[in-house]
Amino acid sequence: MTAPADILVVGSVALDSVRTPYGQVEEALGGSASYFSLSASHFSRVRVVAVVGEDFPGRYRGQLEARGVDLSGVETAAGRTFRWRGEYMAELGHAHTLETQLNVFSTFHPHLGPEHTRAPFVFLANIDPDLQLEVLTQMKAPRRVLSDTMNYWIARKPDRVVEVLRRVDVALLNEEEARALSGETQLAAAADRLIEQGARAVIIKKGEHGALYRSPEEMFITPAFPLPTLRDPTGAGDSFAGGFLGWLARSGRLDGDSLRQGLACGAAMASLAIESFSPQRLIETTPAEIGDRVAALHRMVSFRLDPIF
Amino acid sequence: MTAPADILVVGSVALDSVRTPYGQVEEALGGSASYFSLSASHFSRVRVVAVVGEDFPGRYRGQLEARGVDLSGVETAAGRTFRWRGEYMAELGHAHTLETQLNVFSTFHPHLGPEHTRAPFVFLANIDPDLQLEVLTQMKAPRRVLSDTMNYWIARKPDRVVEVLRRVDVALLNEEEARALSGETQLAAAADRLIEQGARAVIIKKGEHGALYRSPEEMFITPAFPLPTLRDPTGAGDSFAGGFLGWLARSGRLDGDSLRQGLACGAAMASLAIESFSPQRLIETTPAEIGDRVAALHRMVSFRLDPIF
Numbered sequence: 001m002t003a004p005a006d007i008l009v010v011g012s013v014a015l016d017s018v019r020t021p022y023g024q025v026e027e028a029l030g031g032s033a034s035y036f037s038l039s040a041s042h043f044s045r046v047r048v049v050a051v052v053g054e055d056f057p058g059r060y061r062g063q064l065e066a067r068g069v070d071l072s073g074v075e076t077a078a079g080r081t082f083r084w085r086g087e088y089m090a091e092l093g094h095a096h097t098l099e100t101q102l103n104v105f106s107t108f109h110p111h112l113g114p115e116h117t118r119a120p121f122v123f124l125a126n127i128d129p130d131l132q133l134e135v136l137t138q139m140k141a142p143r144r145v146l147s148d149t150m151n152y153w154i155a156r157k158p159d160r161v162v163e164v165l166r167r168v169d170v171a172l173l174n175e176e177e178a179r180a181l182s183g184e185t186q187l188a189a190a191a192d193r194l195i196e197q198g199a200r201a202v203i204i205k206k207g208e209h210g211a212l213y214r215s216p217e218e219m220f221i222t223p224a225f226p227l228p229t230l231r232d233p234t235g236a237g238d239s240f241a242g243g244f245l246g247w248l249a250r251s252g253r254l255d256g257d258s259l260r261q262g263l264a265c266g267a268a269m270a271s272l273a274i275e276s277f278s279p280q281r282l283i284e285t286t287p288a289e290i291g292d293r294v295a296a297l298h299r300m301v302s303f304r305l306d307p308i309f
Numbered sequence: 310m311t312a313p314a315d316i317l318v319v320g321s322v323a324l325d326s327v328r329t330p331y332g333q334v335e336e337a338l339g340g341s342a343s344y345f346s347l348s349a350s351h352f353s354r355v356r357v358v359a360v361v362g363e364d365f366p367g368r369y370r371g372q373l374e375a376r377g378v379d380l381s382g383v384e385t386a387a388g389r390t391f392r393w394r395g396e397y398m399a400e401l402g403h404a405h406t407l408e409t410q411l412n413v414f415s416t417f418h419p420h421l422g423p424e425h426t427r428a429p430f431v432f433l434a435n436i437d438p439d440l441q442l443e444v445l446t447q448m449k450a451p452r453r454v455l456s457d458t459m460n461y462w463i464a465r466k467p468d469r470v471v472e473v474l475r476r477v478d479v480a481l482l483n484e485e486e487a488r489a490l491s492g493e494t495q496l497a498a499a500a501d502r503l504i505e506q507g508a509r510a511v512i513i514k515k516g517e518h519g520a521l522y523r524s525p526e527e528m529f530i531t532p533a534f535p536l537p538t539l540r541d542p543t544g545a546g547d548s549f550a551g552g553f554l555g556w557l558a559r560s561g562r563l564d565g566d567s568l569r570q571g572l573a574c575g576a577a578m579a580s581l582a583i584e585s586f587s588p589q590r591l592i593e594t595t596p597a598e599i600g601d602r603v604a605a606l607h608r609m610v611s612f613r614l615d616p617i618f
Contacts, residue, residue: 043617090494185399187517188535208496209518212535221609223530226497226521247617260612287618294617300530301610303569308352308556308603309596 004044004250005143006118009033010110010135011125011238013050013060013074014082018277021090022231028278029060030084032125032148035235038282039242039269040123041067042290044249046242049073049116049135053081053104063283073116077104092233093207112138121249123241124168126150129160136167144254146245148172148237154180166198170213172241178204187212191219203244203263205237213263218256222263223301225271225293232277236270239282243269243290261294268293313353313559314452315427318342319419319444320434320547322359322383323391327586330399331540337587338369339393341434341457344544347591348551348578349432350376351599353558355551358382358425358444362390362413372592382425386413401542402516421447430558432550433477435459438469445476453563455554457481457546463489475507479522481550483514496521500528512553512572514546522572527565531572532610534580534602541586545579548591552578552599570603577602 009032016030037046047070054076064071082105086095110131117138124132124147132147139145147168149161154177161181165171171194179185182193187204191214194202201215208230210223244266251258268290272281318341325339346355356379363385373380391414395404419440426447433441433456441456448454456477463470463486470490474480480503488494491502496513500523503511510524517539519532553575560567577599581590 092495186401186537186539189537191535192537206518209515210532219535219609220612221532221535223519223532226500226528226530228495228498228501230495250617251615257613257615261615261617264612265617291617295614298612298614300528301612303529303573303607303610304566305604305607306560306566306570308559308570308574308600 005120005252007040007044007046007121007123007245007249008049008116008119009036009040009046009123009125010049010131011036011123011127012082012105013048013052013056014084014105016234016278017083017085018087018232018234020088020092020232023277025232025277027083029063030234030278031082032238034064035238035273035279035282036123036125036242037064037069038067038279039239039273040246040249041069042269042285042287043243043246043265044121046070047073047116047119049110049112051075051077051104051108053077053079056081067283073111073113075111077107079104086234088233092230095234110135120144121245122146123245124148124164125238126153129153129157129164132164133160133167136164144169144245144248146170146172146241148241149177151177151180162197165194165202166200168200170201170203171199172203172205172237174205174207174237178202205240207233207236210267211240211263213259218259220260220263222267222297225267225297226300227271227275230274233274235273235279239273239279240266240270243267264294264297265290267297314429314561316349316353316355316430316432316554316558317358317425317428318345318349318355318432318434319358319440320345320432320436321391321414322357322361322365323393323414325543325587326392326394327396327541327543329397329401329541332586334541334586336392338372339543339587340391341547343373344547344582344588344591345432345434345551346373346378347376347588348548348582349555349558350378351578351594351596352552352555352574353430355379356382356425356428358419358421360384360386360413360417362386362388365390376592382420382422384420386416388413395543397542401539404543419444429453430554431455432554433457433473434547435462438462438466438473441473442469442476445473453478453554453557455479455481455550457550458486460486460489471506474503474511475509477509479510479512480508481512481514481546483516483546487511487513514549516542516545519576520549520572522568527568529569529572531576531606534576534606535609536580536584539583542583544582544588548582548588549575549579552576573603573606574599576606
């Protein structure tokens with residue numbers, strides 16, 4: 001295996017206050033770029049481009065740096081850090097947003113240095129699609145670009161979201177986003193339609209039900225790693241993205257085998273993220289534990305293809 | 310491969326009137342035993358024990374018999390056949406029951422002949438758990454018994470439902486039933502709890518998200534076969550059961566490999582059932598088509614287990 005390649009993530013670094021039936025946290029480390037980079041850091045070197053306020057705790061910066069995450073692209077702006085407050089009900093399916101304070105994030109504009117524009121792997125987290133396109137334009141010759149989005153942008157800038165879909169290698173969407181953007185109710189039909197709309201490949205995230213990868217040529221499915229001890233679903237999607245892109249960057253291979261393995265790594269990392277409040281488990285996990293989860297997933301889904309008739 | 314073993318199913322044969330966003334049918338062939346036996350008939354010989362009214366259409370009897378299903382245990386009672394009327398909304402997740410007429414089914418009492426009590430494979434569809442136990446008591450030495458249930462019985466006779474769970478080899482439940490019976494919200498925890506309650510093995514059916522098999526030793530997961538053309542979800546669970554138990558009866562093997570393959574056969578048969586109104590696709594499908602779906606599912610879920618780190 002060659003040396004793992006660098007990954008650039010452009011997204012949010014935030015302070016999350018979350019309540020679930022299993023407990024709560026106040027102003028924990030959060031944001032798409034934080035979850036993504038802590039997850040991907042187990043596979044490869046990650047550089048973050050984001051903005052925080054002057055009140056961003058040094059200990060959170062330390063937690064990211066201790067995992068080897070390069071924060072030189074994280075700007076500190078005058079004002080307060082992006083804050084999100086949310087709540088999950090018994091089945092933990094959907095977050096109910098109680099409060100969003102964009103603060104310094106409302107005027108965020110990604111500033112990329114040469115070490116960023118040369119990154120071979122890129123994750124465009126769920127920021128404004130105009131900013132995603134701006135980042136894309138600056139990238140030299142990325143090997144794989146993964147994007148995320150959210151219903152907020154699909155409702156406001158659907159054309160720009162579709163433009164991003166057409167220009168990245170793989171677009172991540174959750175079920176609602178895939179339905180909203182494609183106009184199709186059934187997920188398999190939604191995936192087909194997104195490909196017709198020009199996406200090169202999509203991953204539809206189904207939360208506790210796993211994820212589906214669809215390109216014009218292929219379809220792969222991974223279940224979620226089953227957990228009896230789920231605590232807080234915050235960050236699951238970004239942690240999935242970190243495992244997926246992290247594995248591609250680590251393996252250096254972009255073939256079907258590697259994509260399938262990437263889905264399994266994504267499922268493993270998402271399962272770790274949601275076993276604790278805040279990204280605690282993502283920080284503490286080990287290569288052995290990640291490998292065990294991928295192997296367990298392999299045992300759960302594999303079957304021998306014998307002739308039936 | 311030895312000759313496929315006989316399967317006994319005890320359940321309902323009904324007339325279904327169903328409306329979905331994709332169309333509707335009036336008094337189509339329905340009922341758990343009908344869907345199960347048409348599905349399992351592609352794998353093995355099926356004998357049905359059920360009751361119909363004097364108005365049960367001869368053409369439906371003919372459709373079952375044309376698939377080799379033995380209807381000698383289907384009693385014709387004075388009165389009308391069991392009727393169900395239901396509706397599915399856009400996402401097709403749950404049936405809204407508009408009308409249930411039990412008719413002759415309300416006094417159904419399974420009468421088993423020697424050819425029934427000697428069947429090596431048994432499916433106890435979602436009838437009264439007292440009747441399920443009565444059938445169980447009469448069986449000679451079945452190799453594998455699969456049971457189904459429904460919320461109606463879990464609410465009214467929870468102890469009897471648990472008693473069935475303890476006495477059958479594999480108990481099928483959908484998500485809501487698993488949650489109701491176990492008192493656990495997360496499905497992996499619900500499966501654990503059902504095993505603690507004495508189930509030898511459970512399969513939790515998750516509809517469009519597939520199914521999960523759990524025994525004290527093992528956990529297997531299959532996604533649903535992704536379909537862009539879903540029309541009517543009625544009978545999906547019983548068709549799944551038919552593919553699962555059908556494969557065990559056909560292969561004659563009861564090891565982990567065969568259980569995993571059975572889940573894939575179940576997913577393939579469920580996908581066929583829901584592609585048309587009434588069991589039309591189950592009747593018309595071919596060994597080649599079923600084999601193709603199982604192989605496609607294999608391609609979608611398999612991944613090569615390479616070392617990650």
